[in-house]
Each structure stands twice: as structure tokens, then as C-alpha cells.
Amino acid sequence: MHHIDLRMTNRKKIHFEISERKILLRLFDVMLVLLALYFLSSCFQFDYFRFSIHNYYWAFVLAFYLLLFGTVFEMYNLQVAGNQFQIIKSIILTATTTVSVYLLTPVLTPSLPKNRLQILFFYATILGVLFLWRMVYQKFLASDRFYKNVLFLADDKTVDSLVDELEKADPNYKVIGYFSTKESLKKKVKLQKITLETFEDFIKKHSISEIVIANKSTDEFPVEVYDKLLFFLEKGVVIREYSQVYEMSTYRLPVQFSEKDFYKYFPFSRSNQNKLYLYAIRLFDIIVSLIGLLIGALLLPFLFIANLLGNRGPLLYTQERVGKNGIPFKIYKFRSMVTNAEANGAVFAAANDSRVTPFGKFLRKTRIDEFPQFINILKGDMAVIGPRPERPIFVNQIAEIMPFYQTRHVIKPGLTGWAQVKHSYGETIDDSLIKLQYDLYYIKNRSLFLDVNIVVKTLSTVLFFRGQ
Template sequence: MAEVYHDLISLLERGFKIRDYTQVYEELLHKVPIQFVGKDFYKYFPFSRSNENKLYIFVQRAFDVVFAIIGLLIGILLLPIILLGNVVGNRGPLFYTQERVGKNSTPFNILKLRSMVVDAEQNGAKWAQKNDSRITKFGMFLRRSRMDEIPQFYNVLKGEMSIIGPRPERPFFVNELSRIIPFYETRHIIKPGLTGWAQVKTRYGASVDDSLTKLQYDLFYIKHRSIFLDFNIFIKTLSTILYYRGQ
């Protein structure tokens, strides 16, 4: 250990920068390596000052309200098409609500357009899979176009969600994942969002491993949260919608 320390000092004296491997990991992959964090929680998570910056919070809330109103107006314009598609391709209730975990682990009911068959989880909660047989044909269109998310602008107006943040998960999966993945509940220190860093950087979460990857990105967002990063996420999300790459 003394030899390693001596070598590091020598490198510093020669002008080399010495950085922790977690810093290099974050800079290269834009996610937090929680599998290597261990017990030194606060050493690795000096969260972004934006989380407590009153100006940032005000600007974000103003953006949330304005964009949510625009989103709901677009939803009203698209409602005739959605109603027709639901009658032909879904055959059942247009909307559905589902309990999700919000900021500070407070539960709330999320509002969405139904994209699965009625009673899709009559045998219990299941991960949504790619090409899931429970998703109707019209429901797949709603998901890929992200139109199924439109009613959530109501949740944004109510202050339960933000436009950008970690996606809210169901209590059943939160309880399961919290037992398996370290620091999973840390993602609840900010409001959940319609879209987020994990959503634009990785695929749809359908397993514990996928949830671990998403958490790494969510913690990176919480740690480096800023107007610039929010704008980056917003642009990437628009690109996903325009090129019909949703799932």
C-alpha cells in the first residue's frame, strides 16, 4: 500500500491528475457505479445544488406547468382519434389509474391511457416485456408514440410529478427492488418524471438487472441535475417521439 501511495505522489509531482475510479466511470458512462459504492454513501453522492436551488426549482416548476397545459391541450385535440382507436382496438375503458411511488416515497395515483387488455394483471403484478402479449395493437401504437403518457400531464399540474425525473415505479416493485438493489430508494428524493436520463439512455426496464442500470442513470441525474442536463433530456425525448422509437 505504501508503494502505491509513493507511486501516486510521484505521478502527481510529474503533473498527472489522479482521480477516483468512480469519477472516471461517471464521466465515461454518465451513470453512478452503485455496485462499487459500498457503505460510503455520502462520499459518492454529493447531490447537485440544483436540488435545493430556489431559482432552479421555480424555473423547473414554471416549465412543468406551461408544458403540462400544452400537453393536455394537444391531448384534447387528439381525443377523437384516441377514442375511435380505443373503441376499435382496445375495447374497454379508455383510462386507468395505478398507484406509484413519488417524492419522499409518498404514493400517488398515476393516470394513463390504457394500452393493455382488461385485467392484464389478474394473476398478479408482472414486468412489462418487449412484444408483451397483453398489449393491444392500438395500445402498442399509444406506447410507441408516447400518447399513453398524455394524461400524466394532469399529475404534473397537481405537482405529483415533473416533466423530467426518474420514472415512478409501483410499490410492489419498489419493495422488491429495495431489498435487492442498494440505494434504490434514493431515487425518491426528487419528484418522478414523465421522462428522464434513464429513459433516454437505456431500454425499457423489464428485469432487476434493467432496474439496476436505470437506477445508475437516475442517480447520475440527481447528482448532476441542471438546466443544461434537463434540456439535453428534453431534446432526446422529442427525438424519440418524432422518430417513433418508444416502447
């Protein structure tokens, strides 16, 4: 096999993985804000945020709030971070909430200064630093000089759709060309097609740093393709399988790509067998459900009166849903739709459903309609976190189209879940597929860290009325 001189490994194009860029954003948010406050306090003699042996811990509190609310307001969502309009909104919300909560935190933060102007400087500094750092990120780190250049091995029919999915999830992921493993005369492909003869030249010319094998089967690959892949692997080019890249980029499992080989890519999370984790989660479920029921009991008189005026019918209703291991159970909810809403048969919930009453819209926006489900959680039918339980009629319909749909029933359904915080209401079968991909990602990667992430995102939905 003829090898051209590949010195590209010595001048490899620099790029950052998704996780690396998120770490950079978080690290510089905290570091630059604290440095700016330190210099401001030194230059202007502002005692409110001065470092000392006695009050150094305020910096840790501020860093915690900054990272927490930055996550809530999606400052570390790379699509938001790369969009100038969206990031300005996110920065204002993050800085305002961080400073407000920080000022209201007793003991762990300094006493409010007599000169209230210091608070204004405190807020303006955080806002300004976050804004300037994001502008630098967009100008340099999110520019094409840091794009990851990728080569695909795929067939003509599927390559465009597979590439679109990844580039939508990661704006800095650029597929430059592809090697066709199965040609189609009828299919026009947007990407540049390369051949075995131009393989090496193309990789050198475009500083390709990753090759993605996007074929469901590699049995038909010529031996020469394997030789070239091995050669580039030795030269430092990363070679990965499509489902692995898809999962890391989208936080979903590509069940539509895996087909019958699905279980090769779906080892269950160890947390599903970890007794300590399961006991901790059950304790968390009980505590949260008791708190939720207490809040619900306090709200009940007001909800009852509002329901009489705005809903005209029973406040509480039950519905059959599919639970763990496919066992049906009765779910409790506050009614948000008109009575006899399904007189013409069951249909998927929609974003702007005409059957929802004005009071029902308020219940959905605030997620108060879900409060009775704390009874289900206390009984053990549900958990706080898990795939949302669906109705048997929808489960049967979707399972006929998606063979792996029933897999989501291996754990308890939840009040909230990864699919709920990452995707909107499912109005179509396509929406159900996307939500299934998120649910299976959660089941595969279930962990305390992911659970905390879901809880934080859910709280932001409730507190800022992002429900439907």
C-alpha cells in the same frame, strides 16, 4: 526509492477526453460546413448562402440547427461516431432534417432561390462535409494512436468486470494492465499483471497517462504503492478514483461499487436547493402540462373511437405509483394492454410484451399513452423531468436488493428522465440497477443544461416513433 529516468513526460502520448472529442466534433461540424458553403457561394456565384452584412445571421441559424439535430440523431455519441454504418445513417438524418427545417424557417433564413439547383448543392455540401469529417475522425482521432492508455489498481476478482464497463462506454479508453491489490489464485485475469518492481518500466514503456484506483478500500495498500503514485503524480500522470472515471464515462453513478460509502460520491446537485431553478422548473412543468392537455383534448375523440375498435375496454386507467419522499399517488394513463393484464400478478414491462394490444403499440410508440400524466404534473404529483415513478410492489422488491434505491424518491418523479432517454424498458433487476444509476446521476448533476438535453432526446423519441 530508486527512480528510473522518466522522460515520457516530454513525449507524452496525445489523447482526448470524452468531452474534448465531443467539442471537436461539434466545432469542426459547424466550422467546416460554413467554410464549404462560403467557398461554394464564391466559386459558383450562389446567392442563396452568400455571407453579407444583411444576411450573415443565417449562419447562426444553420449552426444551431446542425448542432441541435446532430445531438438528436446521436452524431456526438462517441460509440456512433466511431462506427461506420451507424454514423452514415446519423449523418443522413441530421443533414436532411437540418436542411428541411432550415428551408422552412421564415425571416431568419434567406428567401428561396429561383434556381432550385442551389438547394440541391446546399444539401449535398452539408452531407458531404459531415461525411468526410467523420471519416477523418474515424481514421485518425478514433484510431489507437489517440487511445488513452490506463493502468488499474484493483483486486483480481473484480478488475475484468470494472474494466469492461469503462471500455464499453468509451471505445478510446484502453486499460493496458493492472497492479493487483488483492490476489486470487482461483481467478484468471485477461489483463497483464504488473508488480512493484516493474511498475515504473511498465508506465514508461506503454506511455500510461492515467492510473485508476479501483479499490473500495485503500487501507491495505503498502507504503511503496503510495510512494509510486506520488512520484507519477509529480511526473504528470493523472490519478483518479474509479467511481469518478465511471461517472464521467457512462453518465451513471456506480452504486454497485460504492456500497456503504455511497454518500461520499453522491453530493446532491445544488439545483435541488436552488429556489430560482425550482420555480423555473415548476413554471416549465405547468406550461408543458397545459400544452400537453390541450393536444390530448384534440386527440381524444380519435383515441376514443380507435380504442373502441382496437382495445375494447376503458380508455383511461389509474395505477398506484411511488412519488416524492416515498408518498404514493394515482398515475393516469391511456390503456395500452388487454384488460386484466395482471390477473396473474404484477410483472415488469417488457420490450415486446404480449399483453400490449395493436392499438396499444401505437400509443406506446408515439408516447400518447403518457398524455394523461400531464394531469399529474399539473397537480404537482410529477414533473416533466425526473425518475420514472415505479409501483410500490416493485419498489419494495428492488429496495431489498439495492439499499440506495429509495434515494431516487428525493425529487418528484417525471414523465421523462435521464434513464428513459439513455436506457430501454427495465425487464429485469439488472435493468433496474442500470436505470437507478442513471436516475442518481441526474439527481446528482441536475441542471438546466441536463434538462434541455433530456427534452431534446425525448422529442426525438416522440417525433421519430422510438417509443416502446
